[in-house]
Amino acid sequence: MNPVIEVRHLIKHFPLAGNFWGRQRAVLRAVDDVSLAIRPGETLGLVGESGSGKSTVGNCILRLVEPDRGEIYCQGQAVHSLKGNDLRRIRRRMQMVFQDPQSSLDPRMTVQTIVGYPLKLQRLAASSTEVAERVEHILTEVGLGREHLDRYPHEFSGGQRQRIGIARALITEPAFIIFDEPTSALDVSVQAQILNLIKTLQHRHGYAYLFISHDLTVVRHISHRVAVMYLGIFVESAAKGDLFEQPAHPYTRALLASAPKPNPDIRQELAVIAGDPPSPVHLPSGCRFHPRCPEAMPICRQKAPKTKNIGGDRADKLHRVCCHLY
Numbered sequence: 405m406n407p408v409i410e411v412r413h414l415i416k417h418f419p420l421a422g423n424f425w426g427r428q429r430a431v432l433r434a435v436d437d438v439s440l441a442i443r444p445g446e447t448l449g450l451v452g453e454s455g456s457g458k459s460t461v462g463n464c465i466l467r468l469v470e471p472d473r474g475e476i477y478c479q480g481q482a483v484h485s486l487k488g489n490d491l492r493r494i495r496r497r498m499q500m501v502f503q504d505p506q507s508s509l510d511p512r513m514t515v516q517t518i519v520g521y522p523l524k525l526q527r528l529a530a531s532s533t534e535v536a537e538r539v540e541h542i543l544t545e546v547g548l549g550r551e552h553l554d555r556y557p558h559e560f561s562g563g564q565r566q567r568i569g570i571a572r573a574l575i576t577e578p579a580f581i582i583f584d585e586p587t588s589a590l591d592v593s594v595q596a597q598i599l600n601l602i603k604t605l606q607h608r609h610g611y612a613y614l615f616i617s618h619d620l621t622v623v624r625h626i627s628h629r630v631a632v633m634y635l636g637i638f639v640e641s642a643a644k645g646d647l648f649e650q651p652a653h654p655y656t657r658a659l660l661a662s663a664p665k666p667n668p669d670i671r672q673e674l675a676v677i678a679g680d681p682p683s684p685v686h687l688p689s690g691c692r693f694h695p696r697c698p699e700a701m702p703i704c705r706q707k708a709p710k711t712k713n714i715g716g717d718r719a720d721k722l723h724r725v726c727c728h729l730y
């Protein structure tokens with residue numbers, strides 16, 4: 405199957421503000437050559453410590469942040485070169501669900517208006533009657549009845565608000581959805597319900613998902629493949645089973661070793677590895693993980709490793725790792 409979304413060599417550097425007296429301006433390398441492909445019905449989980457560049461990858465794919473370089477294809481269409489109305493049109497096929505439903509829903513709008521708004525914005529419905537019908541249908545899909553149509557966001561629980569956020573993303577019938585930490589603001593019991601809803605919707609419609617999270621349990625539950633991000637690059641990516649059973653990169657191994665055993669009732673946050681990540685402005689020489697790596701060799705200080713495939717050739721068997729050990 406062809407990928408729904410494909411990203412090739414994505415780069416996003418943020419120039420730092422300030423006066424550098426003629427010296428070259430320092431840049432923060434938020435995303436530094438990332439490639440990925442996601443097929444219909446597939447979820448790619450994206451994990452990594454805070455600041456590793458996960459959200460920037462998602463924002464660049466949707467062009468909410470302008471990439472510096474790289475190619476982005478949605479169902480074969482070159483998103484990176486679209487402008488104006490063409491860019492607006494492709495956004496109906498690529499949607500995002502945010503972490504905090506409280507702040508991403510306008511408190512002055514009713515559910516009817518919030519969920520129907522993308523249809524109006526993109527002129528995807530012929531009449532207000534059609535908008536109303538489609539809103540009602542999509543609310544049922546996410547487990548909310550028509551009695552909620554005229555209520556405001558503050559009248560809902562956190563889980564219900566996230567259902568509204570999901571309905572708003574689904575109303576344009578997208579092929580690809582980015583979930584950026586969609587359950588981290590929710591209680592653990594509600595979190596499970598939302599994750600199951602996200603999975604059910606994927607089974608029903610074949611959506612491709614990019615699922616960004618700090619939480620290894622959540623990523624393990626929801627993903628088919630997983631990519632591990634460290635300081636702007638993917639250090640490892642593989643099918644979920646391979647990544648969790650046979651982690652190859654020392655960073656992935658450290659993440660898994662430091663996480664408690666799988667327990668759906670416990671959040672498994674990252675950021676428990678010895679030492680802080682170096683600054684993305686002043687990256688270490690060679691491999692960017694070497695100052696924290698228990699297996700660092702002399703070459704790791706000198707030369708950045710290339711990404712190699714240590715798995716099979718089939719798309720679902722690829723196991724890519726960026727490390728001098730391989």
Ligand SMILES: Nc1ncnc2c1ncn2[C@@H]1O[C@H](COP(=O)(O)OP(=O)(O)OP(=O)(O)O)[C@@H](O)[C@H]1O
Pocket residue numbers: 418432433434452453454455456457458459460461618684
């Ligand atoms: N608009 C911006 N201007 C300058 N720097 C930015 C901007 N957006 C993100 N960054 C920086 O880029 C780096 C990557 O940020 P990003 O939010 O993508 O990381 P993340 O892995 O999603 O982190 P978190 O899990 O905390 O959301 C960080 O160092 C961040 O401070």
